[in-house]
Amino acid sequence: MHSSNDHDKPKGLKARIIKDTGVNITECYQCGKCTAGCPLNEEMDIMPNQVLRMLQLELPGYEDKLLKSMSIWLCLACDMCYQRCPQEVLLSKVMDYLRQESIRQGKVNPKASDILKFHQSFLESIEKNGKLHEMGLTLSYKLKTMNLMQDISVAPAMLSKGKLSLFPHKVKNLKEIEKLFKKTSENKGGEQ
Amino acid sequence: MIIGYYPGCSLEGTSKEYSDSLFAVAEKCGINLETINDWNCCGASAAHNLNHDLAIALPARTIALAEKQGLTEIVIPCAACYSRLSQSQLEMNNHYVIKSKIETYLEMKFTGTIKLLTVIEFLEKYIFPQVDKHVVNKLNQKTACYYGCLLARPKEISSLKRSEDPMEMEEVLKIAGATPVKWAYKTECCGAGLSVSRTDIVAKLSGKILEDAVDNGAESIIVACPMCHMNLDMRRPNIKEQIKKDINIPVLFITQALGLSMGISADKLGLNKHFVPTDKAVKCIIKKEA
Numbered sequence: 001m002h003s004s005n006d007h008d009k010p011k012g013l014k015a016r017i018i019k020d021t022g023v024n025i026t027e028c029y030q031c032g033k034c035t036a037g038c039p040l041n042e043e044m045d046i047m048p049n050q051v052l053r054m055l056q057l058e059l060p061g062y063e064d065k066l067l068k069s070m071s072i073w074l075c076l077a078c079d080m081c082y083q084r085c086p087q088e089v090l091l092s093k094v095m096d097y098l099r100q101e102s103i104r105q106g107k108v109n110p111k112a113s114d115i116l117k118f119h120q121s122f123l124e125s126i127e128k129n130g131k132l133h134e135m136g137l138t139l140s141y142k143l144k145t146m147n148l149m150q151d152i153s154v155a156p157a158m159l160s161k162g163k164l165s166l167f168p169h170k171v172k173n174l175k176e177i178e179k180l181f182k183k184t185s186e187n188k189g190g191e192q
Numbered sequence: 193m194i195i196g197y198y199p200g201c202s203l204e205g206t207s208k209e210y211s212d213s214l215f216a217v218a219e220k221c222g223i224n225l226e227t228i229n230d231w232n233c234c235g236a237s238a239a240h241n242l243n244h245d246l247a248i249a250l251p252a253r254t255i256a257l258a259e260k261q262g263l264t265e266i267v268i269p270c271a272a273c274y275s276r277l278s279q280s281q282l283e284m285n286n287h288y289v290i291k292s293k294i295e296t297y298l299e300m301k302f303t304g305t306i307k308l309l310t311v312i313e314f315l316e317k318y319i320f321p322q323v324d325k326h327v328v329n330k331l332n333q334k335t336a337c338y339y340g341c342l343l344a345r346p347k348e349i350s351s352l353k354r355s356e357d358p359m360e361m362e363e364v365l366k367i368a369g370a371t372p373v374k375w376a377y378k379t380e381c382c383g384a385g386l387s388v389s390r391t392d393i394v395a396k397l398s399g400k401i402l403e404d405a406v407d408n409g410a411e412s413i414i415v416a417c418p419m420c421h422m423n424l425d426m427r428r429p430n431i432k433e434q435i436k437k438d439i440n441i442p443v444l445f446i447t448q449a450l451g452l453s454m455g456i457s458a459d460k461l462g463l464n465k466h467f468v469p470t471d472k473a474v475k476c477i478i479k480k481e482a
């Protein structure tokens with residue numbers, strides 16, 4: 001018999017992913033097509049099919065390993081895995097969830113810090129302007145990572161070709177954008 | 193005829209020539225593109241990586257504004273923006289809870305009936321019917337049509353008939369008098385969002401794409417996404433470092449290729465704005481026989 005407080009138990013990662021993303025990760029039967037087609041399989045520390053297997057088995061230590069992995073940050077969401085999956089498991093959505101969970105639990109792999117800083121600089125630029133200001137993004141990213149000289153050689157050509165603007169184009173109704181950032185951050189971790 | 197237009201951030205900045213060439217082609221065919229008033233960024237990779245609800249909400253605001261403006265169709269030339277707007281519209285339409293939540297954030301109604309068009313769909317629907325009158329040149333070169341990921345996947349939002357080996361861009365290029373080549377990398381990923389934070393990876397992936405195009409005899413690569421263009425064009429020095437090979441094949445936007453066949457000047461199409469010189473592709477062009 002089930003004990004009466006089964007419902008109150010905190011849900012494991014597998015159950016949370018299924019509930020919050022709607023992706024049924026138990027469907028995967030390990031054919032490996034996702035890994036075979038992944039453009040970044042050479043770079044990943046946990047292969048795409050292994051990510052799913054570890055989530056299914058939920059053995060001790062697996063959750064930590066996944067949340068601290070590089071794979072979740074390298075995934076480009078190109079959806080080649082989903083395209084070829086005979087069980088139609090939408091792995092890119094699971095990867096999105098794992099990244100956000102990794103941040104929530106403070107387990108981001110230190111080697112992924114530049115990738116995370118780039119995404120953060122990008123969102124800061126949108127929050128401030130409503131549109132991406134490429135020059136502002138570049139400066140903010142350089143300051144965050146201290147990669148000050150990176151891509152400096154393409155800057156003059158970009159400017160002379162009129163591809164970089166010094167000042168941001170802004171959305172007129174910026175209050176609406178600010179509200180979207182505020183509201184979606186308050187409810188983070190809720191139902192997806 | 194008026195069609196709605198969502199430029200996205202790249203087309204107002206680093207890929208201005210994509211927008212210029214689209215407008216030049218549309219103007220030639222008597223089609224007016226009406227920009228969505230006060231549109232905002234789609235959120236790109238950053239939003240869906242870090243904040244699921246924001247990734248739905250940002251595009252939803254733009255779509256709701258377009259609906260308010262009375263637009264029924266929008267062309268979204270950037271494949272990445274197209275993907276984000278389509279994903280947002282799909283989730284809003286399929287999940288009532290998400291939709292009502294986002295609508296309260298937006299303080300706007302979202303009906304979700306607007307038709308979102310990729311640049312390829314736009315060309316097929318509005319340019320093809322009258323293309324015969326306007327095409328005066330033959331591109332007269334072998335081209336590799338590169339779709340990348342976001343035009344081909346996921347299937348729920350892709351407009352292409354064959355996701356592993358699509359042929360829609362090839363049809364456009366045939367009309368423009370080019371000879372599309374068969375090659376293996378047309379729907380492989382260029383590395384997209386990691387261009388700045390992991391340039392090494394992008395150079396490796398983009399290098400493989402360039403190599404395969406050249407190995408199959410292509411003289412130019414045709415793209416329909418500003419991210420793909422930037423990685424295949426601007427990242428050439430990084431690619432050289434990775435694959436130890438100097439590849440100088442030019443990369444053109446599909447609208448530039450079609451524009452050239454319509455006799456629009458290379459300047460107006462922004463062909464001088466690329467990093468890899470495009471004159472080799474322009475020199476091949478011959479007058480179409482009457």
